[in-house]
Amino acid sequence: MSLATSTADAPAAGSVLPxxxxxxxxxxxxxxxxxxxxxxxMSSRPSWQALAKDLAGAPPAEDRAWDLRPIEQLxxxxxxxxWEHWRHDWPATLEMSPxxxxxxxxxxxxxxxxxxEPPPTLAERLKHFSHTGPRALEVMRDxxxxxxxxxxxxxxxxxxxxxxxxxxxxxxxxxxxxxxLHITAxxxxxxxxxxxxxxxxxxxxxxxxxFVVNILGLSLIRELGPVLAAVLxxxxxxxxxxxxxxxxxxxxxxxxxxxxxxxxxxxxxxxxVLALAIAMPLISxxxxxxxxxxxxxxxxxxxxxxxxxxxxxxxxxxxxxxLWLALAKSAVFGIxxxxxxxxxxxxxxxxxxxxxxxxxxxxxTSITAVILVDALFAVLFKGVGFRA
Amino acid sequence: MNDVSNTVVxxxxxxxxxxxxxxxxxxxxxxxxxxxxxxxxxxxGGSGTGKTVLLxxxxxxxxxxxxxxxxLGQAPGELSAKGAANVGMLFQHGALFxxxxxxxxxxxxxxxxxxxxxxxxxxxxxxxxxMVGLQPRHANMSPADLSGGxxxxxxxxxxxxxxxxxxxxxxxxxGLDPEASDSFCDLLRGLHRELGLTVVMVTHDxxxxxxxxxxxAVLADHKVITSGSAREVITYPHPxxxxxFLGGRGQRALEALxxxxxxxxxxxxxxxx
Numbered sequence: 128m129s130l131a132t133s134t135a136d137a138p139a140a141g142s143v144l145p146x147x148x149x150x151x152x153x154x155x156x157x158x159x160x161x162x163x164x165x166x167x168x169m170s171s172r173p174s175w176q177a178l179a180k181d182l183a184g185a186p187p188a189e190d191r192a193w194d195l196r197p198i199e200q201l202x203x204x205x206x207x208x209x210w211e212h213w214r215h216d217w218p219a220t221l222e223m224s225p226x227x228x229x230x231x232x233x234x235x236x237x238x239x240x241x242x243x244e245p246p247p248t249l250a251e252r253l254k255h256f257s258h259t260g261p262r263a264l265e266v267m268r269d270x271x272x273x274x275x276x277x278x279x280x281x282x283x284x285x286x287x288x289x290x291x292x293x294x295x296x297x298x299x300x301x302x303x304x305x306x307x308l309h310i311t312a313x314x315x316x317x318x319x320x321x322x323x324x325x326x327x328x329x330x331x332x333x334x335x336x337x338f339v340v341n342i343l344g345l346s347l348i349r350e351l352g353p354v355l356a357a358v359l360x361x362x363x364x365x366x367x368x369x370x371x372x373x374x375x376x377x378x379x380x381x382x383x384x385x386x387x388x389x390x391x392x393x394x395x396x397x398x399x400v401l402a403l404a405i406a407m408p409l410i411s412x413x414x415x416x417x418x419x420x421x422x423x424x425x426x427x428x429x430x431x432x433x434x435x436x437x438x439x440x441x442x443x444x445x446x447x448x449x450l451w452l453a454l455a456k457s458a459v460f461g462i463x464x465x466x467x468x469x470x471x472x473x474x475x476x477x478x479x480x481x482x483x484x485x486x487x488x489x490x491x492t493s494i495t496a497v498i499l500v501d502a503l504f505a506v507l508f509k510g511v512g513f514r515a
Numbered sequence: 516m517n518d519v520s521n522t523v524v525x526x527x528x529x530x531x532x533x534x535x536x537x538x539x540x541x542x543x544x545x546x547x548x549x550x551x552x553x554x555x556x557x558x559x560g561g562s563g564t565g566k567t568v569l570l571x572x573x574x575x576x577x578x579x580x581x582x583x584x585x586x587l588g589q590a591p592g593e594l595s596a597k598g599a600a601n602v603g604m605l606f607q608h609g610a611l612f613x614x615x616x617x618x619x620x621x622x623x624x625x626x627x628x629x630x631x632x633x634x635x636x637x638x639x640x641x642x643x644x645x646m647v648g649l650q651p652r653h654a655n656m657s658p659a660d661l662s663g664g665x666x667x668x669x670x671x672x673x674x675x676x677x678x679x680x681x682x683x684x685x686x687x688x689x690g691l692d693p694e695a696s697d698s699f700c701d702l703l704r705g706l707h708r709e710l711g712l713t714v715v716m717v718t719h720d721x722x723x724x725x726x727x728x729x730x731x732a733v734l735a736d737h738k739v740i741t742s743g744s745a746r747e748v749i750t751y752p753h754p755x756x757x758x759x760f761l762g763g764r765g766q767r768a769l770e771a772l773x774x775x776x777x778x779x780x781x782x783x784x785x786x787x788x
Contacts, residue, residue, distance in 0.1 A: 166625075166677040167600040175630050202678035204625070207639045211632075237642040239651055478613035478659055 144174050145205065147181035150194070155220075158185045161197035164205025178208075187213045192220035201227040206234040273470055276392040277400060283393060296398040303364045303399075304406030308413060310363070311356055315414035318355060319347065319421025327429040336430045340437055341444040343422040349449045349512065352415030354501050357460035359414075360407060361493040365468040368399055369489035372472025373482045381473070391473070400465040407461025408454040415453065449512040456504050460497050467493040522588075523681050523713045524550040524573055529582035531568055542568060544737035546582070552680070555707060555714040556742075557724050560734030561755060566717040569734075570683050573715065574604055586681065603674030607685045609666040611658040611673070618644065618654040621672045643672040648702055664695035668702070675706070684716035688723045700726050721765055733759075745769075 145162040162168065169175050185191070195201075195209075210231065215238060223231070247255070284291050323343060330336050372395060375381050381391060419441075426432040471489035475481050531543040542565035550556050558566045571577040572584050575591030584591055587601060611620050622640035625631060631639075641651060647668040658666065667687065674682060687703065688696035700723055707714055707727075718724050724731065725745050732742035733756060741751040749760045749769070759765060 165600075170600055170628050170630065170677075172630060203642060204631070204635075204639055204678060207635055207642060208631075211635050211638065233646070234642050237645040238638045239641065476659075480614045 143199070144168060145178050145198075147178070147185055149185065155190070155192050157192045157194050159194045159197060160209070161199070163200040164198055164208070165200050165202045166204040169204065169208070182208075182212055187216075187218065191218060193218045193222070195221070195223035195227060198223070198227060201230050203230065203234060206231045207238070210234050210238060269474075270466070270470060273392075273396070273466055277396060277466065280390075280393045280397040284397065292394055292398050295394075296402055299399055299402035300406055302367070303360065303403050304410060307360060307363055307406075307410055311359055311410055311414045312417040314355060314359060315352065315417035316421040318351065319343070319418030319423075320425040322346070322351075322418070323422035323425035324429055327426060331430065336432060337440070339422075339426050339430060339432060340440040343419065343426070344441050344445040345449065345513075347418045347422065348415050348445055348453055350501070350505075352418055353411040353453045353457045353460065354497065355418075356411040356414040357407065357457065357464065357497040357501075358494055360403070360410060360461070361464045361497060362490055364403065365464045365493045366486050366490050368465060368468030369472040369475070369486045370482070372469060373475035373485050376473070376475045377477045377479075377482065379477075396466070396469045399469060400462055403461035403465040404458050405461075407464070408457040411453060411457035411460075412450075444514075446512050446514065452504070452508055452512055456501065459500060459504075463496050463500065464493045467496060521552050522549055523552050523554075523586065524548070524715065525583070525585040526569075526573075527583045527585075529572070529584065530580045531565055531572070532580040541737060543579070546734075546738045548732060548739050548742075550713060550715060552713055553711060555716070555727050555729045557728040557731045558715065558717045558734060559724065559731055559759065561759075564734040564737075566734055567685060570604075570685055570715065570717055573683060574602060600677040601679050601681065603677075603679040603682045605667070605670050605674050605682070605684045605687060607689060609658070609670040611661075611666060611670055613658050615658075616654065617649075617656050617658065617661070617669050620658065620669060621676055623673065623676075625676050640672075640676060643676050644669075646675075646706070647672045648698070663690050664692075664699065667691065667699060671702075671706075675710070678710065680711075681713045681715070684714060684718070686718055686720075687716055688718065688720045696720065696723065703727060721760075725769070 143163055145164045145168055146160070148159045148161070150157040150159050169178065198205075206227075215235075217235075323339065326339055326342050327336070330339055330342075372381070375384075375395075384391060384394065423434050423437045426437060427434055468489050471485040471492070475485040526546060526548040529543050529546040529548075530541070531546075533540045533542060542563075546569075548569075558569060560566050568577060572579050573586055573591060575586075591602075612623065615623065618637070618640050619626075621643055622636050625636045625639060626633075641654065644654060645651065649665065649668055649672070653661075653665070658669070661669065684703075688699055691699060703714070704727060706712060714727075716723075716727070728745065730742055731745055731748045732739045733748060733751070733753070734740070735753060735755040740753055741748055741756075749756060749765075760769065
């Protein structure tokens with residue numbers, strides 16, 4: 128390997144783009160590289176494609192001599208490109224300026240075999256798999272712990288109400304409740320309209336138009352209103368709770384709080400649970416009302432059932448106990464959504480990926496839990512609230 | 516090369532005004548600053564004098580209320596669209612992507628070009644990884660497993676992956692122990708010499724300041740009150756400079772400065788404008 132130490136010739140005008148050319152000299156074939164071999168010059172598609180084509184025309188053969196002196200500028204990516212092109216070996220004859228040689232030397236020195244992560248062994252896979260079962264148990268245990276802590280915090284609250292974070296509580300109440308009124312009203316109204324139209328189509332065939340009040344009233348107040356509101360709130364506030372607490376984990380605010388001796392349960396979990404336990408029944412009632420209004424007007428349009436008849440028939444069709452049942456159910460939904468949101472928020476590890484995963488799990492789990500608990504309520508209270 | 520192309524950053528008549536509830540808060544008023552090729556310029560100033568804001572304006576992350584910021588002869592907004600080939604930034608806390616491994620973090624800007632072959636990108640990232648003093652075995656670690664010093668090194672490697680001519684550093688040695696911060700300074704000095712970088716940094720660490728800077732610009736009273744070598748700056752009569760450099764900590768750092776021979780700035784860097 129011969130190495131010329133002369134400095135690069137003065138670059139000709141227009142030799143800015145990186146280029147590779149062929150030249151015959153002293154009975155040998157020389158490959159001449161010129162231009163600016165920098166990342167900036169290579170990061171546009173046309174110039175990179177031209178360079179790749181040029182390089183493909185100059186394969187690294189034994190007898191080929193390389194002249195890199197006309198290169199104006201050579202950075203690490205340019206040098207890396209040459210080094211990769213030479214398949215990590217110096218060409219037999221090479222002429223270049225010492226300052227560019229230094230760059231290439233460094234690249235050559237540091238380009239080593241790429242380290243690969245060893246694939247997991249069978250034992251590791253098995254171990255990983257066997258952890259899935261206990262993990263479900265662990266989640267259950269943690270969740271039971273959270274409920275227990277909540278009960279203790281509730282006792283503390285009852286004993287010393289002046290110590291509770293009431294400002295936080297009212298802020299959450301506003302966030303979870305008041306700001307959700309628009310969306311729940313809109314969704315409820317539309318569902319009511321759609322349902323009423325659908326039912327009226329069927330009832331007309333039997334001439335039982337008047338029963339639209341019974342069906343709408345019972346299904347909306349007892350089932351759809353609370354579940355619809357709970358699903359919306361789970362998506363809206365459940366995710367917000369997880370994200371809030373998760374970010375506090377990422378920024379070490381949770382640790383700071385613990386160091387100050389302020390318990391997470393009493394200061395973070397309890398106000399949120401309490402706020403949702405109160406806001407959720409109210410929102411559920413609001414959603415049911417919006418749906419009934421929608422259903423009422425749709426029934427008027429489709430079946431000529433006047434709103435005044437609708438309103439007078441409703442109390443007769445739906446016993447008041449259904450309303451209490453719906454409110455109680457909603458309070459349970461609210462507690463569950465807040466607890467699940469807090470749980471996944473606390474479980475977030477300090478990185479962005481974990482935060483995203485936690486928020487997703489929180490919403491999916493709370494919606495599933497809402498529907499499961501709703502089914503449980505339906506089974507438990509199957510004899511309550513129906514006219515015989 | 517002529518004078519114009521030697522100026523890397525040119526800030527003229529810059530105003531930064533933040534509007535908040537109490538009214539307007541003027542941070543910079545008619546601020547002028549020119550940074551020449553090959554310099555290591557440190558921005559010094561008390562809290563709230565807008566050092567980091569100035570860095571963000573050079574990066575194009577924030578727009579000045581009035582005035583002109585030019586980086587390599589262009590507005591920073593146009594520049595940042597072309598990506599990491601022009602400006603590299605070392606954020607104070609590294610800002611590594613936590614979902615990626617170390618090597619993927621370093622290779623990210625290059626890989627996003629979707630142009631260069633994967634093997635080339637991977638090897639280029641490995642070269643940068645070793646240039647900042649890490650080992651190939653660190654390549655597959657995740658950012659969560661790294662120490663503070665290693666995070667800074669990986670972030671530096673990522674900032675340098677496309678060999679930008681301008682490197683911005685926000686508190687490069689904050690949060691490092693003295694030994695790690697010394698070795699990080701050595702690394703920065705070596706890279707500056709090797710790659711011919713222009714470096715702009717914000718630092719409160721007086722050792723780093725005297726160790727690395729070829730020029731110090733002092734921000735006070737909403738503008739750059741003076742700039743020059745450490746010796747020139749400390750003789751400038753201003754209460755902030757007196758307090759900052761001639762307090763107890765400043766004295767100790769200055770003694771260290773006097774102990775060693777005066778640092779010769781790189782040939783291409785004019786002392787100041």
